[in-house]
Amino acid sequence: MRELLDDLMGRFPALRGQLLEADDLAPFVNVYVEGEDVRTKDGLETSVDDGSTVILLPAMAGG
Secondary structure (H helix, E strand, O other), X not given: OHHHHHHHHHHOHHHHHHHEEOOEEOOOEEEEEOXXXXXXXXXXXXXXXXXXXXXXXXXXXXX
16 A cells, blocks of 8 residues: 555655655545555555555545
C-alpha cells in the first residue's frame, strides 16, 4: 500500500497533505483494498496485488 500511495503522490504531489499525516494515513481518509479497510489489516504495510481494487475515500462530515 505504501508503495502505491508513494507512486500516486509522486504523480500528484498535492495529494500528500490530503492522504498522510505524520507518515500515516490522515484520520479522515479511508483506504480499502479488495473491500477491506487497511486500518483493520496492516495499515500502510498492507499488501496490494496486481489487479487489486483500491478505493481512497475521504470521510464526509456535516449536516
